[in-house]
Amino acid sequence: MNIITKHINATFARINALKAPQTLKLETDHSLLRNYDLLLNKIERGYSAKINFKPFKGFSSTQMHRIKLPQPIILTNEDTTYFIPENSIHLHQVFNDFFGDDPTIDIVGTIDRISTAENESNFDNKFLRFVVPVIPQRDKLKNIRGWYYNTDAKTENRNLLKVRINATEYHFYEFKLGNDAFLAIDSTEFCKLAEFQKICINILLGLGFLYGNLYLDEGFLLSSSSVEFKEIDDISFSIYCKSIMTTYSIHTTNAYSVHDMTAQNEEEDNKNHKEVKKWTNLIIELENTIYSSLCELLYNSEPISRAVITTLQANLLSLEIKGSAYSLALEAITAVFMIENKEKRPKPVADKVFNELKKKFLNVLEDLLPEIKENQDSRKIFKARIDNLNSPSNTDKLQKSFDLVNYKLQDYEIKALKARDKFQHGELPVTDNSDDTVFREVYFMTLIMHRMIYTLVLKRIGYDGYIINYPQIHRHMTDVDLQEEEFYKL
Known part of the structure; x- marks a missing residue:
C-alpha cells in the first residue's frame, strides 16, 4: 500500500513569512494615512498594526476620531503585497505624551484577515489547504483509526484521516513542528473556497464533539495548482470563532484516563489495574468511516x-x-x-376519538360562553386550546x-x-x-x-x-x- 506524503515545507515558508514582523507601505485612499509605513506583527490572536502618524498644521484629532480605511487596502514592500478585506482592520489613535513635545500620534489596532489574493475568487478551482494552530499537548487524532503519512519536514504526530463528505475525500491530519502543533485539512481535488471553508469547520467540529475541544481561533488558508502543495499560489489568514476548550471527551481508548486509580494499599491498587485492563479490547479506536459519517452529518x-x-x-x-x-x-x-x-x-388519541371529544368540549364552550360580543376574546382563546388538545x-x-x-x-x-x-x-x-x-x-x-x-x-x-x-x-x-x-x- 502506498504511504501518503504531505509536502509542508512550502506551506510553512509562506506561513512564517506572513507571521514575521515587517514594515509595509499602506496604500489606501484615506486622505491622512495614504503611503504611511505600517508595522505588522503577529500576536496571540490575529495581527497588530501600528502607524507613527505625524500631525501637520491645522490637524485636529477629531479628524481621526473614527478611522475607516476605504477599499482597496493594500500593504506592500519589496517582497510581497497583501490585501486587507473590508472591515478587517480596526485602528484608533493614541497620543504618546499629550503634554509633551513629541507631536507624534500612534495609530494602533488589529487586523483580523489578510491575504495575498486581491479577491477570494483567486482561491476557487484550486487545491486548498487549511492549517490551524493548536495546543501542542497530546495527539489529537490518535483515537481514530487512520493512516500514517510521510512528509518533507521533520515533524511528529503524523496521524491522518480520510474524511469522505458527499463522495469527496479530504485529508485531515496533524503534525508537530518544533514546539508548535497544527491540524490541517487538504482537498484532494479542485474545489470552491466557500464550500471548502464549510467542510473544514465541520471536520473540526466533529473532532470537538467527540473529544471536547473545538480548535478554531484562527487559521491559514493556502491554495496550490498541484495536489502535492510543493508550490503555494496564495495564502490568507483569518480569525474565526473563539476556540471552545472543555473536558468532556466522550470517546477514549485509554481506560486509565477515566478510572479513579486512587488506592490506599496494594490490594486496592491491583483491583484498580484489573478493572482498567478488562476494557483493553473493548474501548477501541473509532473507525475512520464513522468519523466521516459524523462530519458528513454536520456538513449536511x-x-x-x-x-x-x-x-x-x-x-x-x-x-x-x-x-x-x-x-x-x-x-x-x-x-x-x-x-x-x-x-x-404521536398524538395522545386517534383522530376519530378526538373528534368526538372536540364536539363535547365545543358544546360546553357554547353553554358557558355563548357567542356574544363580550365573550369574543375568551371564546377565541378557548377554541384555539380545544383545537390543539390532541397535539403531541x-x-x-x-x-x-x-x-x-x-x-x-x-x-x-x-x-x-x-x-x-x-x-x-x-x-x-x-x-x-x-x-x-x-x-x-x-x-x-x-x-x-x-x-x-x-x-x-x-x-x-x-x-x-x-x-x-x-x-x-x-x-x-x-x-x-x-x-x-x-x-x-x-
Missing part, C-alpha cells in the same frame, strides 16, 4: 451542526443555564431526525427520536426528558431549593441530557461501541449510583 445538517456547537458551549456554562442549552440541542437534533424519517409526532407533547417527540435510532430509553432518561420542560421555562427540576440538593439533582440531570445528545448523534451515524459514562463516573458528586459501568455501550 446546519441545525445539528449548531446543536453540537451549543452542546460544547453548554459544557462550560453554569448548572442553571447548562440544562436549558442541552434542551435546545436535544430539540434541534430531534426535529431533524423526525423530518428525515418523515415521522409525525415535546416529550413524546423527543422519545420518538430515540426509537428512530433503535435506542430504548431507561426510566431515568425519560425523567430527564421531562425535566427539559422546566429547564426551558427557567425552572430547576429539584425536590427542594437547598444549595446541596440543587447542585446534586441538576448536575445529574444535565449529565444524563449530555449523554443523550451523544447517544442520538452517534447512533444516527452507526456507531456501535462504548462512550465515557459521565453520570456513573460522577456518582460521588450526584449521590446517584446507576449501577452501570464507567463506559456505556451504545
